[in-house]
Amino acid sequence: MVAIKNHVTRLSKYKSILKRLKSVGMNRVFAESLADAANVNSAQLRKDFSIFGITGNKKGGYQIDILIEKIEFLLGKSKNHPVVLVGCGNLGTALSRYSEFEKENISIVAGFDIDETKLENSGKFPVYHSCELNNFIREHKIEIGILAVPAAAAQSTFDIMVEAGIKGVLNFSSMVLRSPSDVFVNNIDLEMALETIIFYTNSPVKDQV
Amino acid sequence: MVAIKNHVTRLSKYKSILKRLKSVGMNRVFAESLADAANVNSAQLRKDFSIFGITGNKKGGYQIDILIEKIEFLLGKSKNHPVVLVGCGNLGTALSRYSEFEKENISIVAGFDIDETKLENSGKFPVYHSCELNNFIREHKIEIGILAVPAAAAQSTFDIMVEAGIKGVLNFSSMVLRSPSDVFVNNIDLEMALETIIFYTNSPVKDQV
């Protein structure tokens, strides 16, 4: 299991902010103000950049264009990334319509579901039966998958994906997946996310722990 | 800004696993195996429990029923939590159909959108125009909101929610919200989540930083 480093997630966040700054016409930015926008300490931002070998101009801040380019290279985004969507229920379908992905060189190339009524070919990408999953991943050399199936099916579906050659999975199920060390898993647990909020707003012990 | 403590998110994860164990008929569990299922070190699990004052039985592990009860109390889940859903686009709608919430004493009581075509009253909860947001939160004393609006509208919508009395927000927009210190924000940035995966599977520097 590979642990996510905070500086990696922050790098992605910086990029998102930089793109927004660029879109409003800015072309230079200082560590202080970018850190501000990202809600981090400016020393942290500079240290993050230092970790990745990103340098700015002494006294002159950072050139936004160049910065975005460097970050995208570092994140591995120089090419387009085909992704499979496994589980086309409510959540999966919503994700597939999430337009931000397309902007970011990420495209869902196929969906998979065990429910026959979900299969179709008229949308932005075809939806196949899950039994095709292994073949599709192999044939198209897909490396990344979004897993949006019920908890009960998560581990077995994940195993199929790994067996077929997937290298990274965004897991929306609440299952903690057991995964070989060379496959990277990032978990988004919606229930946990909401419960965390309930804790910080309602728990009798929130100020004591 | 209140920082999320990892032991809080883990507590929620433990609960989710415990419920699954219970549903398959188990009634006792040892730190070692629960930690295993949660993919954490067993000392960490015991330390987490210790932070929250949860104790087990020397040599006898933990009683699952009691453990679930204790955790739910600690998380602040003894009562039902009404939640508003702000932004009823694709993502918002999918979240509203996410059935896991209901099981967990979380219920979406109203949706809000600026798009007239999204307004309706036939679903599980009514969808009102966003201009009603302030009033609704005040009148029903809602404390928690799910923010699923485009980045451009996120901060201003958030400000309205805070002004009306919201105490916790699950933010799905990519905006880093500026928030008063007594309002808790938990961010889920899907783009960042996928980019993190791309980094760990594709970055030229993934093994060096």
Place this chain on the structure above:
DNA sequence: CTTTTTATGTGAAATAATTCACATAATTAT
């Protein structure tokens, strides 16, 4: 009743993440 076993609970140690604070060098002002 005594001994052995074993899983909890927690100080101490190790590791990781963040922040401080300042030397440095480019830029601007004088």
Place this chain on the structure above:
DNA sequence: ATAATTATGTGAATTATTTCACATAAAAAG
């Protein structure tokens, strides 16, 4: 030219998190 200014880049210090390792007490075995 020289001096003053100011934002970067980074060691050192701090703070937070995780893991180790073992004393302890309950249970089981003898």
